[in-house]
Amino acid sequence: MSYKLETAEHPGALRRVAIDAVSRVEGHGKVTILLDERNQVRQVRLHIVEFRGFERFIQGRPYWEVPVTVQRLCGICPVSHHLAASKALDQVVGVTRLTPTAEKIRRLMHYGQILQSHALHFFYLASPDLLFGFDSDLTRRNIVGLAAAHPQTAKRGVLLRKFGQEVIRITAGKRVHGTGSIPGGVNKAVTREERALLLADIYQIVGWSRDAVRLIKELHAQNAALYNSFGVCRSNTMSLVGANGDLEFYHGSLRARDAGGNILFDDVDYCDYSQHIQEEVKPWSYMKFPFLAAFGKRNGWYKVGPLARVQNCDRIPTPLAEVERREFSDYCGGLPTHAPLAYHWARMIEMLHAAETIKDLLHDDDILGDDLVRTGTRATEGVGVIEAPRGTLIHHYRVDEDDLVTMCNLIVSTTHNNQAMNEAIRQVAARYLQGREVTEGLLNHIEGAIRCFDPCLSCATHALGQMPLAVELVDAEGRLVHTLARNGDGSFACSGD
Amino acid sequence: MSANFTIDGKTVAIAEGQTIIQAALAAGVYIPHLCYHPEFKPHGSCKLCTVKVGGRQSASCTTLAQAGMVVESDTPALNDERRTLIEMLFVEGNHFCPSCERSGDCKLQATAYDLSMMSAHFDHFFPNRPVDASHPDVLLDFNRCILCSLCVRASRDVDGKNAFALCGRGIKTHLIVNAKSGRLADTDVGLQDKAVQVCPVGVFLRKDKGFNVPIGKRVFDLKPVSAYVDATAALAKEQQ
Ligand code: SF4
Ligand code: FES
Numbered sequence: 164m165s166y167k168l169e170t171a172e173h174p175g176a177l178r179r180v181a182i183d184a185v186s187r188v189e190g191h192g193k194v195t196i197l198l199d200e201r202n203q204v205r206q207v208r209l210h211i212v213e214f215r216g217f218e219r220f221i222q223g224r225p226y227w228e229v230p231v232t233v234q235r236l237c238g239i240c241p242v243s244h245h246l247a248a249s250k251a252l253d254q255v256v257g258v259t260r261l262t263p264t265a266e267k268i269r270r271l272m273h274y275g276q277i278l279q280s281h282a283l284h285f286f287y288l289a290s291p292d293l294l295f296g297f298d299s300d301l302t303r304r305n306i307v308g309l310a311a312a313h314p315q316t317a318k319r320g321v322l323l324r325k326f327g328q329e330v331i332r333i334t335a336g337k338r339v340h341g342t343g344s345i346p347g348g349v350n351k352a353v354t355r356e357e358r359a360l361l362l363a364d365i366y367q368i369v370g371w372s373r374d375a376v377r378l379i380k381e382l383h384a385q386n387a388a389l390y391n392s393f394g395v396c397r398s399n400t401m402s403l404v405g406a407n408g409d410l411e412f413y414h415g416s417l418r419a420r421d422a423g424g425n426i427l428f429d430d431v432d433y434c435d436y437s438q439h440i441q442e443e444v445k446p447w448s449y450m451k452f453p454f455l456a457a458f459g460k461r462n463g464w465y466k467v468g469p470l471a472r473v474q475n476c477d478r479i480p481t482p483l484a485e486v487e488r489r490e491f492s493d494y495c496g497g498l499p500t501h502a503p504l505a506y507h508w509a510r511m512i513e514m515l516h517a518a519e520t521i522k523d524l525l526h527d528d529d530i531l532g533d534d535l536v537r538t539g540t541r542a543t544e545g546v547g548v549i550e551a552p553r554g555t556l557i558h559h560y561r562v563d564e565d566d567l568v569t570m571c572n573l574i575v576s577t578t579h580n581n582q583a584m585n586e587a588i589r590q591v592a593a594r595y596l597q598g599r600e601v602t603e604g605l606l607n608h609i610e611g612a613i614r615c616f617d618p619c620l621s622c623a624t625h626a627l628g629q630m631p632l633a634v635e636l637v638d639a640e641g642r643l644v645h646t647l648a649r650n651g652d653g654s655f656a657c658s659g660d
Numbered sequence: 661m662s663a664n665f666t667i668d669g670k671t672v673a674i675a676e677g678q679t680i681i682q683a684a685l686a687a688g689v690y691i692p693h694l695c696y697h698p699e700f701k702p703h704g705s706c707k708l709c710t711v712k713v714g715g716r717q718s719a720s721c722t723t724l725a726q727a728g729m730v731v732e733s734d735t736p737a738l739n740d741e742r743r744t745l746i747e748m749l750f751v752e753g754n755h756f757c758p759s760c761e762r763s764g765d766c767k768l769q770a771t772a773y774d775l776s777m778m779s780a781h782f783d784h785f786f787p788n789r790p791v792d793a794s795h796p797d798v799l800l801d802f803n804r805c806i807l808c809s810l811c812v813r814a815s816r817d818v819d820g821k822n823a824f825a826l827c828g829r830g831i832k833t834h835l836i837v838n839a840k841s842g843r844l845a846d847t848d849v850g851l852q853d854k855a856v857q858v859c860p861v862g863v864f865l866r867k868d869k870g871f872n873v874p875i876g877k878r879v880f881d882l883k884p885v886s887a888y889v890d891a892t893a894a895l896a897k898e899q900q
Contacts, residue, residue: 223790225799227870232759336875340758343874351874536872565793566867 168589171197171206194609196592202599207592209585209613210448218571226252226562227346229571233558234340236575239283242276242331243551245344246413247558250547252346254434255562257539264532265348271524272334272343273413273549274517278368279327280552281469281514285375286320289507292611293382298604316378319371323514326361326368330521333357348536358525365522369483372515376487379508383494394503394612396586397422398464399455400471401579403433403550408477410488410516412550418475419455419465424499427455433548436557440574452581453574464582466501467554468616469509474499481523484516503587503615551576553617580616587612663727667691667711668734672725680720680731681709690886691733692742692771694860695808696721697892700817703809706749708742708771743775751782752831754789754803755861761871762862764878765898768806770885792837794845798856799865805835806861815855823847823855835863857899860892866899873898 197206217236221229230248234241246269253261261269291304294313302308310317328338333353335341343349383390401419405411408418417431417439431439442451443460454463465471474492479485491508524530547558554576561570591612595605663674665683672687679702681691693709696702704722711720712732720733732738749755749768757763789802807826812835815823823844827836839846849855856864875881879894888894 225791225793225801225865225867225870227867228759228761231761231871235758341875342871345871350872351876566799567791567793 168204168207168593169585194588194613196596196601196609198596198601202597202601204592204596207585207589208447209581209588210450218573221568221571223567225566226255226560226568227566229560229568230344230346231340231342236573240276240280240552241339242272242335242341243549243556244558245335245341246273247547247549247551247556248560249344249346250414250549251545251558251560252547252562254545254547255542255560256346257541258347258537259539260537261348262532262534262537263529264352264534265536267524267527267529268334268349268352268535269344270413271353271521271530272331274520274524275327275330275334277327277412277517277552278372278514278521279324279331281510281517282320282323282327282375284552285379285507285510285514286317286323289611289614290316290320290378292607292614293379293504293507297608297611298602301603301607304607319374323368323371323375326364327517330361333361345536347538350535352532352535353530355531358531361521362525365518365525369515369518369522372511372518373483376508376511376515379511380490383504383508390504391500391502394587394591394615395501396466396503396583396590397501398466398583398586399427399458399462400475400499401455401465401467402472402475402555403548404429404476405480410472410476410479410484410513412472412513412517414549417548417555420475420499422499422501424474427458433557434546436546436548436559436574440557442574442578448581450578450581453579454582465579466583466616467576467579468506468552469513470500470503470506471554472550473509473512479512479516481516481519483519484512487512487515503612506615553577554579577617584613584616587615663725665725665727665729665731667731674725674727678725680711680713680723680725680729683725684720684731684733685889688889689733690888691720692739692775692886693721694767694771694806695810697810697813697858698890700810700813703813706745706806706808708745710738710741712738739775743772743777744781746772746775746777747779747781749806750777750780751784752787753805754784754786760804760862761865761869762804764875764881765873765895766862766880767860767885767891767895768804770880770891773880774884774886789834792842792844794843795849796845797851797867798844798849799867800837800844801863801865802835804862807833807835808860810858810860811835811855811864814858815849815853818854819849821848821853821855823849823853857896858892859899860895864899 194207194209196204199205217233221232224232229252230245233244233248236244287306291306291309294309295304306317331341332338335343336351343351399419399421401417403411403415404418405415417433417436418429419427421427428439439456440453441456442453444451452464454460455465456463473488479488491512543563544561549556556576557574559572560568563569588609591608595608599605664671665674666672667684667689670689672683672689674683681693681696684691691709691711694706695704696709702721704719707719709720710717713723713729746768750772755768757769760766763769791802792800809826812824812826815821823838825836825838826833828834836842837844837847851866879891879898885891
């Protein structure tokens with residue numbers, strides 16, 4: 164686990180390249196690259212100005228408002244925050260076990276969320292790079308270009324996402340910012356008509372999800388050298404796992420493995436997360452760097468998200484996805500892979516699992532029930548952990564006797580992956596930028612590495628491949644010598660020299 | 661023969677002593693309003709119910725209906741003014757609809773929708789108004805108070821407790837709890853009080869309620885405020 168290229172020795176004498184992304188819900192992302200006069204890469208950093216105001220904003224507010232309010236943290240996966248907060252507040256209202264209807268409705272909502280987010284991430288944000296190439300024609304490298312060249316793939320991507328959003332609408336009340344999950348349960352079940360609506364499409368959705376796994380497998384096979392080596396960063400991994408080591412997104416205990424796949428800890432009650440995870444502050448980034456406490460800052464950092472989960476679990480409890488998991492594992496020789504592009508493969512296996520799980524839940528009559536909420540003895544503290552589409556999400560609250568929140572601590576997926584994303588872009592910069600004039604296509608390799616982990620950082624609001632980028636080359640005296648800019652409309656401009 | 665007047669060309673019968681809004685609502689003609697409530701003496705403060713009578717504007721909740729009046733209400737000019745009033749209410753307080761449990765059950769929000777308000781147009785004041793969570797059953801979120809005085813009137817005239825008052829003047833006017841400590845816990849207000857049930861916005865919150873009504877089942881999910889004969893009664897039922 165190298166820290167090479169994190170800090171250059173004489174940064175003042177180097178040229179600076181900054182990939183400056185626009186603001187987005189979770190914060191600004193920015194990559195800076197320091198080059199020397201021979202264009203040798205000397206330092207690469209991903210900085211994130213995280214949206215931290217929230218933790219203060221929620222203090223002094225009534226606890227029951229939190230699951231709804233926290234959804235504003237993320238435009239892509241608000242449901243994950245909705246459910247993680249609800250789980251934490253279940254503990255505050257003293258409910259340790261939900262009614263079967265409540266638990267299954269929440270699961271349905273969550274798996275709908277996984278499906279829509281994974282479809283968005285893969286089809287809208289990642290597949291244009293993968294199908295056309297990182298330095299392909301910029302004007303084509305988006306979902307519109309995808310629709311022209313691969314109309315069937317693009318259409319299925321759109322419809323998969325739409326189906327996930329329908330599941331969310333039906334369980335949460337709205338596609339975004341619903342209110343379905345409340346402390347102690349849910350406020351609505353599913354009606355027979357709503358179930359029939361979803362059942363009409365779910366088999367098609369399972370089929371298309373299988374095809375999506377096939378597509379990513381083909382891409383790996385066609386260009387194995389790139390997929391297996393691009394931005395590789397070996398690290399520990401962490402995720403929730405369910406009973407029997409099952410892949411599980413809604414509830415479970417924490418498991419971590421080292422880079423070789425050996426278990427570091429298992430069966431950890433997530434309420435004790437703070438004993439196992441610590442966060443390091445680095446002066447150059449607003450986002451903290453979490454690490455497994457027992458292994459220290461240098462060796463304890465880890466990856467979360469699809470690649471971590473699919474390799475961390477012992478099995479996937481739905482048959483089609485389990486077959487795919489085994490094939491994936493065989494492809495990797497039975498050892499964990501740390502190639503960021505394998506995230507997409509794992510992501511599609513998870514999408515298939517989500518589709519299969521939704522199908523099973525739709526056939527379960529408990530989702531039609533009317534026993535929605537439980538109550539219990541009030542407590543003052545609660546921790547809720549969930550596997551959000553991009554990885555482990557931790558919500559922790561304290562509530563006073565007047566029902567107001569006094570403390571809120573969140574560790575979001577992006578934060579867990581902070582060090583891993585930094586490592587991945589260093590690998591990519593060192594390999595692709597070294598000694599070359601920086602072009603948009605080269606910079607897109609950097610973005611592509613980030614995009615493996617996190618669609619938020621590749622910009623949800625500019626999902627059509629038009630994420631504004633400003634790249635500035637500054638000489639040793641800090642003078643601006645050259646700029647490259649990609650505008651919001653996708654046009655590309657150079658100036659200087 | 662009973663006395664009549666017309667409102668936007670429709671003929672409306674007048675019962676003895678009725679104000680314009682009372683007669684109009686009784687005849688099923690909606691006039692936007694926030695501080696008016698059929699069970700209380702009018703307060704005439706929000707001015708949303710302003711109509712034009714004989715070329716002059718007046719609050720329909722405080723103007724007695726008279727035979728032969730020609731009243732204009734649902735006109736683009738009056739609705740523009742009403743929308744502006746609503747926008748000013750939105751910027752004066754802190755109204756974050758997406759995280760408010762009264763969203764869908766709020767007359768301010770419903771009226772804003774009904775008047776096609778698209779944005780607040782003015783700079784937000786972002787006042788600092790801490791909540792009062794001291795009471796075991798009721799939470800007061802002053803951020804949303806529009807100073808309609810309904811709780812003041814209800815507590816004084818129906819509950820006989822006089823637990824609330826509007827205090828200060830002009831832009832500094834604010835709602836206070838009538839206790840030495842200023843805390844709701846130190847009053848004898850209870851869940852059954854009328855005062856707890858009349859707030860047209862989201863100041864009075866039952867602690868046992870939260871978001872337990874799903875989207876789609878809330879009062880103004882069912883129909884817009886202008887389609888209710890008595891939106892106030894529908895809301896009060898929801899709050900019980
Ligand atoms: S608290 Fe509600 S009822 Fe009382 S004055 Fe304010 S807005 Fe009106
Ligand atoms: S309803 Fe008439 S002034 Fe408010």
